[in-house]
Amino acid sequence: MNTRPQRVKTPRRALHGVLLLDKPLGLSSNDALQKAKWLLRAEKAGHTGTLDPLATGLLPLCFGAGTKFSQVSLDADKAYTATLKLGEITTTGDGEGEVLERHPVKLSREQIEAACAQLRGEITQVPPMYSALKHEGRPLYEYARAGITIERPSRQVTIHALDILHWQDDELAIAVRCSKGTYVRTLAEDLGRLLGCGARLSALRRTASGPVSVEQAISLDALAALTESEREALLRPPDSLLADWPELRLSSDEAARFLTGLRRRVAAADAPHVRVYGPEPQAFLGSAHVQAGELIADRLLSPAEVQSLMGTPAA
Structure with a gap:
């Protein structure tokens, strides 16, 4: 038993x-x-x-x-604070990897500012081997740990802001605001390369994502x-994830039709992204875009989800 x-x-x-x-x-x-x-x-x-x-x-x-x-x-867009160790290059671009090179750090504030300026705006990055990016269904870091290097296509990313927060000797802290897909580890290595002494990431903290x-x-x-x-x-x-998008509010009848996925004529300017609401303040219906005077649904909530978020039981 x-x-x-x-x-x-x-x-x-x-x-x-x-x-x-x-x-x-x-x-x-x-x-x-x-x-x-x-x-x-x-x-x-x-x-x-x-x-x-x-x-x-x-x-x-x-x-x-x-x-x-x-x-x-x-x-x-994302925002990060990153701490870099200057004068050190590792296999992984951070403190976990094997040290490949060490160089003396003899820099001025002006040199660091100039290097940061070169990395602002649109730049090209090659994703690091020690990343979760997939190749044939496996993350790149698995290949890297096995000593295999996979050729990675470069990608365009945008560095909206790159500012010095703190600098002392071989430690540099920076604030970064960037587009999706940016590897801050690679950004740290690129900054070290521009400074001529090398650099690797020692700490990374994400501080914002969108709004x-x-x-x-x-x-x-x-x-x-x-x-x-x-x-x-x-x-x-x-809708807190969409808080920086324009808002569009519909009447009860129009809201019901919108939730079925039907396109609606609206008196609104074209917009790639809008958050859509019913007449009640909490009645978030979903996301859409406006094209040639038509409101076109992208992601819709179900009527039951709308009611649940409003705190009312589904019918």
């Missing part, structure tokens, strides 16, 4: 929204997601792009209807210390 106690399965529930998490050092983005999902007992969840285990900071997590807009955060910032985020430890209702209260509405 089997007398082993039966494991009680934690019941999951439908939650809709976005949790801004301050990811700790050493934890993968997926591990952080699974811990938060378990703490909230959520049915459906996803993150908005991988943050390296050796990086800390903002990781927006999407739940339920919020997952429909995770791509918005993935495509958004949301790490100041609004909570740590996993702090989340675990809360009651379940307090955790749920931290969920922001899905």
Whole structure:
């Protein structure tokens, strides 16, 4: 007779929204997601792009209807603070790899400013081998650990801002605001190359993604210390990821038709992205674009999701 106690399965529930998490050092983005999902007992969840285990900071997590807009955060501009060790070049571009070269650091503030200026604007990057970018279904870092180098196509990225936060001896801290797909590790190596002494990343923290910032985020430890209702209260509405998009509000009849996916005539200028609402203040309906006077749906909430986010039961 089997007398082993039966494991009680934690019941999951439908939650809709976005949790801004301050990811700790050493934890993968997926591990952080699974811990938060378990703490909230959520049915459906996803993150908005991988943050390296050796990086800390903002990781927006999407739940339920919020997952429909995770791509918005993935495509958004990002902001980071990065600490560089000057005078050192490693196999991985950070402190985890083997040191390949060491050089004396004899620089002026003006030299560093000039090098930063050369990296602002549109630049070309080659993704590092030690990255999660996939090649034939496997991340590049697996090939790198096996001593295999894969040819990677270069990509255009935009560095909107690159500023010195602190500099002393061989330690340089910078603030970066950049387009999606930018590798700050590669940016650090490029800066070291321009300075003539080499550089590698020693710390990285994501501070913003689109309209949301790490100041609004909570740590996993702090989340675990809360009651379940307090955790749920931290969920922001899905449209928080679209807060910097123009808003368009529809009447009740037009809102109902829009939710079916029908194109609507609107008195609005063409726009690549708009967030769409019904007549009630909280009635977020989804994302769309306006083209030649027509409102064309991109991502729609279901009527049940709209009602749930408004705090009213589905009919």
